[in-house]
Structures are given as structure tokens and as C-alpha cells.
Amino acid sequence: MNNKRNLKKIEADLLNRKMELEQKLTEMSKEQFSDGQVQDPGDQALTATMESLRMSLQDAEVEEYRGIAKALERIKEGNYGLCADCGNSISEKRLQSFPGTMRCLACQENFEEKVGQGALHSL
Ligand SMILES: [Zn+2]
Known part of the structure; x- marks a missing residue:
């Protein structure tokens, strides 16, 4: 490779x-x-x-x-291609769909959950 x-x-x-x-x-x-x-x-x-x-x-x-x-x-x-949160490499498939992504799928889900809760909170 x-x-x-x-x-x-x-x-x-x-x-x-x-x-x-x-x-x-x-x-x-x-x-x-x-x-x-x-x-x-x-x-x-x-x-x-x-x-x-x-x-x-x-x-x-x-x-x-x-x-x-x-x-x-x-x-x-x-x-x-490296996750900003856990430092693992992000899958190529994910990078192809989201070239600007900074997190692996697991960390992104965590992140969105946090953001989602934050948004709810501020309402
Ligand atoms: Zn990660």
C-alpha cells in the first residue's frame, strides 16, 4: 500500500x-x-x-x-485520516463520504450525542 x-x-x-x-x-x-x-x-x-x-x-x-x-x-x-479524539485511523470509506471528518465513527457519535444534549439543554 x-x-x-x-x-x-x-x-x-x-x-x-x-x-x-x-x-x-x-x-x-x-x-x-x-x-x-x-x-x-x-x-x-x-x-x-x-x-x-x-x-x-x-x-x-x-x-x-x-x-x-x-x-x-x-x-x-x-x-x-487520524481521529482527533482517540487517535485511531479513520476508515477509508468514512473519509470518502466525509473528507473533512476529524473523528472516527465511534467518537463522532459520542460527539454528536454531546452536542445534541447541549442543544436540548440550551432550549
Ligand atoms: Zn476516535
């Missing part, structure tokens, strides 16, 4: 994806500026719905973008 070559390929893929997302996000933010002129209240409600839909879409893109940026940073540091 040639880990180094593999990492180069991963890094190249991540860079490509990052550029794609950058373009997408730039276009989306342009769109947001161009169609902000609706006066009718009914239309405004619809616009608000569309807007929040678009925002949540953009959130997902931004989230992915951040994940990729994080992954690239971790490749540079030489920590890529």
Missing part, C-alpha cells in the same frame, strides 16, 4: 472539489444580490421562504467547503 501516493490523490481531489464549491458559492452570493426587489407582501413571504431554502442549501455547501479546507490543512499537518 502506497499511502503517500494515495494522499496526493486525495489532496488533488479535495482541491478540485474546493474550487468547484468556491465557484458555486460565488455564483450563489451573486444571485442573492441581484434579486432583492419584491414589494408585494405575498411575494415577500414566498421570497423569504425561497431565501431561507437557498440559505440552507448554501449552508450545506459552506459546511462542505469548510470540511474540505480542514481536510487539506490536516493533510499538510500530517494528521489526515
Whole structure:
């Protein structure tokens, strides 16, 4: 197994994806500026719905973008593929689905449980 070559390929893929997302996000933010002129209240409600839909879409893109940026940073540091919590290596399958992940599945589940409880608590 040639880990180094593999990492180069991963890094190249991540860079490509990052550029794609950058373009997408730039276009989306342009769109947001161009169609902000609706006066009718009914239309405004619809616009608000569309807007929040678009925002949540953009959130997902931004989230992915951040994940990729994080992954690239971790490749540079030489920590890529290692769980930030327990230090075990993260499965390749998981890294393919979530390139920006910082935790192995078990630790991620623990983490989300904690975050979930925290969110409930703050309500
Ligand atoms: Zn872990």
C-alpha cells in the first residue's frame, strides 16, 4: 500500500472539489444580490421562504467547503485520516463520504450525542 501516493490523490481531489464549491458559492452570493426587489407582501413571504431554502442549501455547501479546507490543512499537518479524539485511523470509506471528518465513527457519535444534549439543554 502506497499511502503517500494515495494522499496526493486525495489532496488533488479535495482541491478540485474546493474550487468547484468556491465557484458555486460565488455564483450563489451573486444571485442573492441581484434579486432583492419584491414589494408585494405575498411575494415577500414566498421570497423569504425561497431565501431561507437557498440559505440552507448554501449552508450545506459552506459546511462542505469548510470540511474540505480542514481536510487539506490536516493533510499538510500530517494528521489526515487520524481521529482527533482517540487517535485511531479513520476508515477509508468514512473519509470518502466525509473528507473533512476529524473523528472516527465511534467518537463522532459520542460527539454528536454531546452536542445534541447541549442543544436540548440550551432550549
Ligand atoms: Zn476516535
